[in-house]
Amino acid sequence: MIADDMRMKDHPILGEISKGRPVEFTFDGKTLTGYEDEPIAVALKAAGLMVHRYTSKHRKPRGIFCAIGRCTDCVMIVDGRPNVRTCVTPLREGMDVRTQYGVEAK
Amino acid sequence: MNRYEFIVIGAGPAGLSGAIEAAKAGMKVLVIDENHRPGGQLFKQIHKFFGSREHKAKIRGFMIGEKLLEEATSLGVEVRLDTTVMGIYKNREIICTKDDKIEHIKGDHILVAAGASENMIPFEGWTLPGVIGAGAAQTMMNLHGVRPGNKILMVGSGNVGLVVSYQLMQAGCDVVAIIDAAPRIGGYGVHASKVARTGVPFHLSHTVVKANGDDHVTSATIGKVDSNWKIVEGSQKTLEVDTICIAVGLSPMSQLLRTAGCLMAEVPQKGGLIPVCSDYTQTSLPGIYAAGDVAGIEEASSAMIQGRIAGAQAARNSGYISDEEFLVRVTDLKKSLGQLREGMFGHEMKGRTDIVKTEEGFTLSKSLLEKGYIDESELASFPAAAACENEYEVHPIIECTQNIPCNPCQDVCSKGCIIVGDKITKLPIISDTATCTGCAMCVASCPGQAIFLVKKSEDGSAIISLPYEFLPIPQKGDKGMALDRKGESVCEAEVVLVQSAKALDHTVVLSIMVPAKYADKARFFRAGGEKL
Amino acid sequence: MKNLQDRSVDMGEFVAMPDDDLIICRCEEITKGEIRRAVHDGMTSLIEIKRYLRSGMGLCQGQTCAKLVRAVVAAECKASPAQFELAQPRSPARPIEMRTFANEE
Numbered sequence: 028m029i030a031d032d033m034r035m036k037d038h039p040i041l042g043e044i045s046k047g048r049p050v051e052f053t054f055d056g057k058t059l060t061g062y063e064d065e066p067i068a069v070a071l072k073a074a075g076l077m078v079h080r081y082t083s084k085h086r087k088p089r090g091i092f093c094a095i096g097r098c099t100d101c102v103m104i105v106d107g108r109p110n111v112r113t114c115v116t117p118l119r120e121g122m123d124v125r126t127q128y129g130v131e132a133k
Numbered sequence: 134m135n136r137y138e139f140i141v142i143g144a145g146p147a148g149l150s151g152a153i154e155a156a157k158a159g160m161k162v163l164v165i166d167e168n169h170r171p172g173g174q175l176f177k178q179i180h181k182f183f184g185s186r187e188h189k190a191k192i193r194g195f196m197i198g199e200k201l202l203e204e205a206t207s208l209g210v211e212v213r214l215d216t217t218v219m220g221i222y223k224n225r226e227i228i229c230t231k232d233d234k235i236e237h238i239k240g241d242h243i244l245v246a247a248g249a250s251e252n253m254i255p256f257e258g259w260t261l262p263g264v265i266g267a268g269a270a271q272t273m274m275n276l277h278g279v280r281p282g283n284k285i286l287m288v289g290s291g292n293v294g295l296v297v298s299y300q301l302m303q304a305g306c307d308v309v310a311i312i313d314a315a316p317r318i319g320g321y322g323v324h325a326s327k328v329a330r331t332g333v334p335f336h337l338s339h340t341v342v343k344a345n346g347d348d349h350v351t352s353a354t355i356g357k358v359d360s361n362w363k364i365v366e367g368s369q370k371t372l373e374v375d376t377i378c379i380a381v382g383l384s385p386m387s388q389l390l391r392t393a394g395c396l397m398a399e400v401p402q403k404g405g406l407i408p409v410c411s412d413y414t415q416t417s418l419p420g421i422y423a424a425g426d427v428a429g430i431e432e433a434s435s436a437m438i439q440g441r442i443a444g445a446q447a448a449r450n451s452g453y454i455s456d457e458e459f460l461v462r463v464t465d466l467k468k469s470l471g472q473l474r475e476g477m478f479g480h481e482m483k484g485r486t487d488i489v490k491t492e493e494g495f496t497l498s499k500s501l502l503e504k505g506y507i508d509e510s511e512l513a514s515f516p517a518a519a520a521c522e523n524e525y526e527v528h529p530i531i532e533c534t535q536n537i538p539c540n541p542c543q544d545v546c547s548k549g550c551i552i553v554g555d556k557i558t559k560l561p562i563i564s565d566t567a568t569c570t571g572c573a574m575c576v577a578s579c580p581g582q583a584i585f586l587v588k589k590s591e592d593g594s595a596i597i598s599l600p601y602e603f604l605p606i607p608q609k610g611d612k613g614m615a616l617d618r619k620g621e622s623v624c625e626a627e628v629v630l631v632q633s634a635k636a637l638d639h640t641v642v643l644s645i646m647v648p649a650k651y652a653d654k655a656r657f658f659r660a661g662g663e664k665l
Numbered sequence: 666m667k668n669l670q671d672r673s674v675d676m677g678e679f680v681a682m683p684d685d686d687l688i689i690c691r692c693e694e695i696t697k698g699e700i701r702r703a704v705h706d707g708m709t710s711l712i713e714i715k716r717y718l719r720s721g722m723g724l725c726q727g728q729t730c731a732k733l734v735r736a737v738v739a740a741e742c743k744a745s746p747a748q749f750e751l752a753q754p755r756s757p758a759r760p761i762e763m764r765t766f767a768n769e770e
Contacts, residue, residue, distance in 0.1 A: 033280045039303050039604045040179040040193065040639045044278035069277040077262040077349035084694040088348040090262025091281075092691075092729075094269030095168070097250060099692065099724035099760075100260075110724065114272075115169060130724075167759070220756025228756070233765045253729055255697075260688050384732065388754035399747050405732070406751065 034073045050120035067113040067124055068094070068101050079103050079113060080127035104132045137163040137211075139447050140227065140240035142218050142389060145173020146433045147425025147440035148246035149201040154444025154462075155242075156208035158453040163238070164210055165229055167217040170276070172198035173248055173425075175433060177271040179303070180296055181580035181638070183321075183539040185557050187469055188434040191541040191578045193638065195275070197433070221245075221393035225420050242420045242447040245390050246440060249383035249404065249426035254288070257343040259377075263350025267297040267380035274304040282376030286353045287311040288341050289380030290505075295324035297380060302331060303603060309372050312339040314358050317486065317502045321478065322535045323581025325505035330657040332620030335505040342369055344377055353377050385427045393418060402483045403429030413463060414443040422446060429480075431473070438470045476536040476558035492536050493560060506618035507532060509653060517551075517563050524652075527571035527588040527596075531561050532656075533581060545578040573598050577637035586644075587652050595652035596629060601643040607631060607660050615647045615655035624651045626658055676742070679705040689737060690730040692723025697737055704741040711735055712752045721752055724760055 046062035061070025078088040092100040096115035104125040105111040109132035141148045144166035178194020216231040251266040270281045290313035343354040357368035396409045396417035414422040422443040425436035449459035500508035512518040517531035540553040550567040586598035615626035630644035685698025721727030739746040
């Protein structure tokens with residue numbers, strides 16, 4: 028699942044979009060590629076992912092909402108740690124990212 | 134415990150400007166920001182700013198951000214990122230956290246420049262992935278190079294909604310519609326026109342009823358609202374979108390000021406709860422100042438000036454500058470700030486629906502307020518927008534019809550063709566003595582993209598030069614359609630010239646040839662049969 | 666003008682509405698109906714609503730919902746939102762783990 032269609036290569040004002048080095052990471056066990064240092068959520072968005080977690084009470088899907096680390100809707104379990112705000116946490120090689128169910132690292 | 138003479142909370146335009154002003158006076162300054170990058174919202178702003186030269190007009194937001202940061206660091210300002218201020222305690226002691234550690238820091242003076250947070254409107258399905266804030270769209274596109282979605286519904290027609298819609302198109306997204314529950318567009322008419330001429334429809338008096346989809350947005354249902362904000366029966370329609378962007382205003386992020394115990398006041402025109410401040414940004418607590426959006430929602434240009442006033446005030450209160458020098462500094466700053474607050478969108482006028490004429494007495498375009506584009510019949514009342522005497526000479530047509538503090542068009546014309554004057558909210562007029570050379574600097578420099586060059590030819594054709602900021606850049610010889618202000622095709626067009634010099638700063642000036650009778654209508658170009 | 670702290674004021678009966686299950690506090694999943702019902706249970710200040718329902722106590726600490734909760738409460742009391750004081754923010758301004766809070770040099 029390495030889809031790049033959400034990524035922009037070139038921009039009329041910003042020019043060529045430059046990124047760090049490509050790194051592999053896993054999402055729910057599947058291997059994906061992103062760029063080092065970009066927010067985890069960006070790498071997931073580029074891969075076409077919309078759902079980051081399911082809520083505790085009503086088991087509803089949530090994803091990116093504010094994208095600046097304020098709303099906590101994008102939190103996932105990263106390297107075993109729950110409630111990690113994926114929109115402000117930089118991607119590192121080999122990270123293990125999982126869909127979060129509720130508020131714990133289940 | 135570390136101690137700083139000046140602690141600035143927030144490294145956005147207000148914070149950095151305050152830090153620079155204080156550092157220039159000799160103060161030891163620490164700037165703290167919870168984000169990974171400084172600059173606040175500046176780095177997401179890829180459009181050219183309004184105002185005048187002193188307000189950094191016609192410069193793109195992110196470049197202003199870069200300059201501020203450079204200046205601050207060169208003055209020895211310490212900037213700590215990824216550092217969150219947890220609270221402001223007695224005697225200006227703060228605790229902040231970074232990397233799983235906390236630290237107590239004491240400040241002689243504290244500038245709270247924490248900015249604002251986005252407002253929201255709840256509707257059925259608003260928690261579905263795919264519903265995002267307008268700021269989120271900007272962050273993803275302009276900071277991280279990723280599109281938030283493919284087909285977007287923009288909810289809100291204030292400046293944020295309009296500007297972000299344009300940016301979404303620049304990123305390659307399809308903005309399906311812009312809606313607003315109000316009957317009038319809230320932001321600058323020129324921002325709306327930029328978007329309308331590409332074909333994006335505006336639906337005023339409409340709100341979003343439901344976001345549809347199982348685990349992410351697959352469509353949006355919108356409906357018309359009556360004067361009681363109730364949905365009109367049978368008015369609902371469903372738009373196929375994968376993203377719903379909410380741009381319904383900002384509120385000051387006042388938590389820190391409130392924990393410190395500053396006196397607050399509810400002022401709706403400024404975004405809600407703001408600190409009660411003196412003229413020089415001083416809050417009710419000695420040594421604590423507030424500047425930028427946290428003190429009242431305005432533009433970045435105002436934030437920078439307020440920040441500087443705060444920095445000067447802190448410097449004066451610490452004895453680094455004398456009272457006289459302080460007055461010299463702030464008198465100019467206050468005058469500059471005053472200029473930005475004038476005009477149709479200034480605090481006093483904001484939200485007023487009874488304004489029907491410009492300061493000059495011209496009738497405001499109703500179509501612009503209700504549909505996002507000026508109706509041709511309304512242009513006749515604006516001298517700079519009407520055709521000039523000799524249409525066979527290249528001449529500018531300026532479709533600037535609302536009083537906004539802005540004058541780069543005047544500054545950028547080396548021949549003095551465009552006149553705004555001392556009061557920068559005045560609409561530009563075209564000099565009847567100067568001669569246009571067709572250099573198109575005005576076309577590229579107008580932050581509202583409201584200036585065009587027109588030249589009719591004896592052979593029955595006309596050349597229209599227009600600003601263009603999308604990819605792919607059309608090439609000379611490309612054929613396509615000319616679109617009118619509404620974004621509808623009016624005639625065939627051929628690209629005859631493409632100008633893209635460094636001085637134009639990424640605004641390409643596209644010259645298209647159309648039959649002369651469409652010279653008053655053609656305002657945008659769509660290549661071949663492609664959709665943008 | 667109604668004194669909103671006066672608990673003897675009759676709010677009238679709670680009337681169910683079709684949008685009662687609209688989520689208002691996203692973090693704690695508190696619905697519009699729950700907030701409206703709380704007003705009828707006697708909670709007419711925003712701090713009471715917060716303590717009663719946990720709206721504004723989730724991970725975002727009311728960043729998203731504070732004004733929305735106020736609007737629902739104000740509408741139910743048939744009063745203007747400006748008459749309701751937002752709940753007092755307290756330090757820590759952002760959620761923080763206890764181990765971080767205790768990790769001081």
